[in-house]
Amino acid sequence: MVESSRDPGRPKVVLLAAPRDQFEAGPAAEFVPRNAPTMALYYLAAILRQAGYGVEAIDTAGYRAFMLDPAARVKDALAVGLSANTMTWPATLRAARAIAALPDRPFIILGGLHPTLFDEHVLEVSGADFVVRGEGEVTLPALLESIAGEGRPESWPAAGSGETGRESLMRRAAAIPGVTARVGGGAVRGPDRLPLSPAQLGYMPLPAYDLIPTGFYATIPVEASRGCRFSCGFCSIAGRRGHRAIPFDSVVARLREAVRHRARSTGGVLLFVDDCLTACPDVIRIAEFIAAEFPKAPLAIEARADDLLQPGLVGALAACTVGVVQVGIECGYKDGLRRVGKGVTLETVEEACLRLRDAGLARAVNAAYIMGFPWESAQEALDTVCFALALGRRAGYLTQFAKWAPFPGSRFTDALDLPPGVFDTLNWLMDEEVRARATPRMNPDEWKTVSEVTRLLKVLYSDVKVAG
Amino acid sequence: VPGDPNPSVGDGGRLDLEVRENGLVRLVFKTTLDRLAELNRRLAEEAMFRQMFLADPPAILARYGITADPVVFLRPL
Numbered sequence: 001m002v003e004s005s006r007d008p009g010r011p012k013v014v015l016l017a018a019p020r021d022q023f024e025a026g027p028a029a030e031f032v033p034r035n036a037p038t039m040a041l042y043y044l045a046a047i048l049r050q051a052g053y054g055v056e057a058i059d060t061a062g063y064r065a066f067m068l069d070p071a072a073r074v075k076d077a078l079a080v081g082l083s084a085n086t087m088t089w090p091a092t093l094r095a096a097r098a099i100a101a102l103p104d105r106p107f108i109i110l111g112g113l114h115p116t117l118f119d120e121h122v123l124e125v126s127g128a129d130f131v132v133r134g135e136g137e138v139t140l141p142a143l144l145e146s147i148a149g150e151g152r153p154e155s156w157p158a159a160g161s162g163e164t165g166r167e168s169l170m171r172r173a174a175a176i177p178g179v180t181a182r183v184g185g186g187a188v189r190g191p192d193r194l195p196l197s198p199a200q201l202g203y204m205p206l207p208a209y210d211l212i213p214t215g216f217y218a219t220i221p222v223e224a225s226r227g228c229r230f231s232c233g234f235c236s237i238a239g240r241r242g243h244r245a246i247p248f249d250s251v252v253a254r255l256r257e258a259v260r261h262r263a264r265s266t267g268g269v270l271l272f273v274d275d276c277l278t279a280c281p282d283v284i285r286i287a288e289f290i291a292a293e294f295p296k297a298p299l300a301i302e303a304r305a306d307d308l309l310q311p312g313l314v315g316a317l318a319a320c321t322v323g324v325v326q327v328g329i330e331c332g333y334k335d336g337l338r339r340v341g342k343g344v345t346l347e348t349v350e351e352a353c354l355r356l357r358d359a360g361l362a363r364a365v366n367a368a369y370i371m372g373f374p375w376e377s378a379q380e381a382l383d384t385v386c387f388a389l390a391l392g393r394r395a396g397y398l399t400q401f402a403k404w405a406p407f408p409g410s411r412f413t414d415a416l417d418l419p420p421g422v423f424d425t426l427n428w429l430m431d432e433e434v435r436a437r438a439t440p441r442m443n444p445d446e447w448k449t450v451s452e453v454t455r456l457l458k459v460l461y462s463d464v465k466v467a468g
Numbered sequence: 469v470p471g472d473p474n475p476s477v478g479d480g481g482r483l484d485l486e487v488r489e490n491g492l493v494r495l496v497f498k499t500t501l502d503r504l505a506e507l508n509r510r511l512a513e514e515a516m517f518r519q520m521f522l523a524d525p526p527a528i529l530a531r532y533g534i535t536a537d538p539v540v541f542l543r544p545l
Contacts, residue, residue, distance in 0.1 A: 378485065379485050379486075382485065382487045383487070383488075385487075386487050386488065445501065448501060448505075449483060449485075449501055449504075452501060452504045452505050452508055453485075453487060453495075453497070453504065455508040455511075455512075456504065456507065456508055456511070456534075457487070459508075459511050459518070459521070459522075460525060462522075
């Protein structure tokens with residue numbers, strides 16, 4: 001955690017990303033992942049610095065220390081911005097409440113996927129003042145600009161005619177596109193803000209990599225695109241059916257900056273945080289650039305099977321030092337892929353995996369499969385397991401199985417109509433009622449059947465690598 | 469699911485399902501969940517049993533009510 005030098009006329013802003021809870025150890029115990037820092041923090045830090053704000057970035061690595069004495073850390077700050085997804089929301093909620101309970105507190109601004117989905121709820125339960133919905137790169141500076149001259153919340157005018165001065169100021173902030181503000185007992189939502197265009201993404205300053213704690217995370221994140229061309233039914237990412245590629249020259253600049261800071265990470269891995277890097281029109285040029293400039297830098301990327309079949313891509317990747325290619329295959333039977341809306345066939349998956357093998361990349365491939373989709377019984381889940389293992393024997397990849405969990409924001413989860421409060425702890429992940437609604441054809445006996453048959457298949461396919 | 473015309477497993481603890489992939493593997497389970505769990509336990513804990521199993525999987529599986537297609541089963545690549 002490093003505070004940058006700043007325009008003395010500008011206040012300080014604290015940006016915080018909480019870890020996820022470690023459910024097995026109790027709902028209030030955090031698990032601090034060491035694989036990757038939170039990219040959003042470092043983008044926003046760079047943008048706020050450019051605007052002259054002092055910025056303190058507290059990533060998951062610093063969360064526990066922050067919670068020991070939040071008052072000291074937010075002292076003199078105009079605002080604290082907390083970024084959360086559904087997994088990190090419970091710990092984020094605790095942090096927001098801790099800040100809200102301080103006698104002289106800064107503004108509390110929530111952002112990220114989870115607060116975007118549940119803006120009214122998160123304001124109600126956290127004591128926060130604002131939610132920045134969607135991408136924060138433009139909205140957050142605009143919001144800070146609107147409140148920067150008004151002092152801390154407690155100093156805001158307490159009385160007006162009818163509405164208090166505070167409410168009036170909050171309403172003014174809520175008029176900013178992408179902002180929801182807590183006003184009185186409710187929430188006022190400004191208009192939506194359009195996602196950033198590819199050109200806008202290209203103009204954004206380079207991430208403030210210098211704020212990433214040294215020697216903690218295994219990777220350095222880098223981004224070449226956002227979103228995905230498809231909208232799989234289980235998927236909760238923002239930007240579905242809206243892939244935006246960052247201009248090539250800007251990607252090159254980001255890569256150079258990321259490599260310059262590789263030594264901060266423990267593994268030196270360049271982690272592409274793109275939802276789908278291989279959908280970029282320039283993906284082959286990007287791979288060729290990396291192979292030419294940074295041939296020894298290990299890469300971790302996500303790829304779609306159909307994208308991998310475009311001429312030249314697998315060869316270009318093979319010329320790099322690829323550490324991980326995560327391929328989301330999801331289903332091992334035709335009807336499942338159709339229901340998911342994945343936009344690939346089993347034949348495409350097979351061809352892509354074998355092509356990766358033939359290029360010498362089998363050891364890097366993580367083939368990810370999901371069991372327990374809403375329509376599935378044990379039979380369908382086992383169709384997936386069997387396909388995964390049989391193809392794994394031929395393709396030599398690492399097989400990963402996951403149970404589908406109804407993360408909010410996906411088409412399948414929306415159909416369940418779960419109340420937002422369910423996600424205030426991670427209990428929902430283990431909740432029998434939630435699981436029964438999510439996968440109604442799979443009772444505990446069915447899951448046990450899947451587990452036992454999978455155990456048997458793993459013996460029969462003991463040459464296939466299976467994670468976990 | 470009540471009224472489901474195609475129950476796959478779990479009828480009174482009886483397993484009745486088929487697992488297959490592209491003709492490479494075909495296993496038909498006419499057994500119980502407890503029997504299957506017992507087979508897995510022995511495979512995990514008894515090295516000699518595991519060796520016997522891997523030497524001739526269909527024979528062992530048959531003892532546990534699981535039919536394996538002996539022609540395509542574990543076909544060499």
